[in-house]
Amino acid sequence: MHEIRTGQESRFFEKGKKTKDIWYYEHTLPEGAKAYNKTKPIRIEEFDTIKDWWTKREENEVSWKVSIDTIKDRGFDLDIKNPNKVVEVVVYDRKTILAKLEHSFQASLVLLNELKKA
Numbered sequence: 001m002h003e004i005r006t007g008q009e010s011r012f013f014e015k016g017k018k019t020k021d022i023w024y025y026e027h028t029l030p031e032g033a034k035a036y037n038k039t040k041p042i043r044i045e046e047f048d049t050i051k052d053w054w055t056k057r058e059e060n061e062v063s064w065k066v067s068i069d070t071i072k073d074r075g076f077d078l079d080i081k082n083p084n085k086v087v088e089v090v091v092y093d094r095k096t097i098l099a100k101l102e103h104s105f106q107a108s109l110v111l112l113n114e115l116k117k118a
Helices: 044-055 067-075 096-116
Strands: 002-006 009-013 021-026 061-069
Touching: 021 067, 061 067
Parallel strands: none
Antiparallel strands: 002 009, 009 021, 021 061
């Protein structure tokens, strides 16, 4: 089995078998973590959910399957974003944005005046 990693996504291939589909699994960082590094490396227990998923693979919010035909049509570009990811769209109207900015400026002025007095 060969693994290819880009970012936090992995794709797996089995040697000797013709590829029909490619499974993707998006590993998410632990809560509060922004990235892995030397002092905060990935921990083995973070793979537990992936191992559980592997034995009974189903598409969900962090895993998806892409057919080899789709891969071929894309010129064998394997960088396929998670189609199941729910992206929250927040829309503010102009009045709300201005009110939030005004509140923020007022709070900044209060802090600035306190610093001047100190």
